[in-house]
Amino acid sequence: MVDKIFEKSIKKQFEFDEDVASVFDDMLNRSIPFYKQMQELTINFALNYLKEADTVYDLGCSTASTLIELGKQSNVDLNLVGIDNSSAMLSRASKKCKAFGIDIKLKNEDLLDTSYDNAKLVISNYTLQFIRPLQREKLIKKIYDSLKDDGIFIFSEKVISSNKVLNKQCIDTYYDFKKKQGYSEFEISQKREALENVLIPYTDDENKKMILDAGFSHCEVLFKWVNFATFIAIK
Numbered sequence: 001m002v003d004k005i006f007e008k009s010i011k012k013q014f015e016f017d018e019d020v021a022s023v024f025d026d027m028l029n030r031s032i033p034f035y036k037q038m039q040e041l042t043i044n045f046a047l048n049y050l051k052e053a054d055t056v057y058d059l060g061c062s063t064a065s066t067l068i069e070l071g072k073q074s075n076v077d078l079n080l081v082g083i084d085n086s087s088a089m090l091s092r093a094s095k096k097c098k099a100f101g102i103d104i105k106l107k108n109e110d111l112l113d114t115s116y117d118n119a120k121l122v123i124s125n126y127t128l129q130f131i132r133p134l135q136r137e138k139l140i141k142k143i144y145d146s147l148k149d150d151g152i153f154i155f156s157e158k159v160i161s162s163n164k165v166l167n168k169q170c171i172d173t174y175y176d177f178k179k180k181q182g183y184s185e186f187e188i189s190q191k192r193e194a195l196e197n198v199l200i201p202y203t204d205d206e207n208k209k210m211i212l213d214a215g216f217s218h219c220e221v222l223f224k225w226v227n228f229a230t231f232i233a234i235k
């Protein structure tokens, strides 16, 4: 279904409710530049590290499109676990898993409360940005602890620049991208307001620092388009 959520006047903050879930795949494809390519990279790099029976978590799995694609492309059997606290997203995820015949354990839990362990790989694309900063640092530590000694963490985030002029240019470039995807100025400004204080982006350096502070030995950017970046971290 086509994302028309912000065509009408919206008074509430952005949330992953039934309305958003019903158009979510279209929303992501039109709101995150190179979303499909970023997902492909996530999977390609994931496959470099995965062996038979490894456990993979997708934190904030939404409709499970990344885990389904990973399951389709893997030549070995994996223990795939998707965690999200939106029932609306998970009910779609569950239907998609059945339709594609991919076995994924879907857990309706808050990332901050649930525990994960023995993970070879943790993926979290465009989800950490929705976790409050203090909690975010704790969550990264928890992810670090949940990974095996040679574990990998791949995550993507909307990012900001610490240079104010460049930051404004990045935001303007992003809004031009959204207009080309068919969103009106009204929709763009409504969504910006709804996301205020809900989506809290860090700079590339802040993301890397948070990762290294948690104990990871290495972190770098795998892919970046203006204000959207994919990182890989090695335990």
Ligand SMILES: C[S@@+](CC[C@H](N)C(=O)[O-])C[C@H]1O[C@@H](n2cnc3c(N)ncnc32)[C@H](O)[C@@H]1O
Pocket (backbone or CB within 6 Å): 016, 028, 059, 060, 061, 062, 063, 064, 065, 066, 083, 084, 085, 086, 089, 109, 110, 111, 112, 124, 125, 126, 127, 130, 131
């Ligand atoms: C932008 S979406 C993620 C997109 C998805 N990773 C993908 O690539 O298709 C963010 C997801 O994180 C989930 N989420 C946000 N905060 C959460 C929390 N505290 N616990 C569990 N899930 C959370 C939302 O319900 C939403 O489905």
Ligand SMILES: O=C(O)C(=O)C[C@]1(C(=O)O)C=C[C@@H](O)C=C1
Pocket (backbone or CB within 6 Å): 027, 028, 031, 032, 126, 158, 191, 192, 195, 199
């Ligand atoms: O539309 C925007 O302004 C966005 O920031 C895109 C974004 C994201 O980066 O997560 C915001 C909310 C939705 O989850 C989908 C995409």
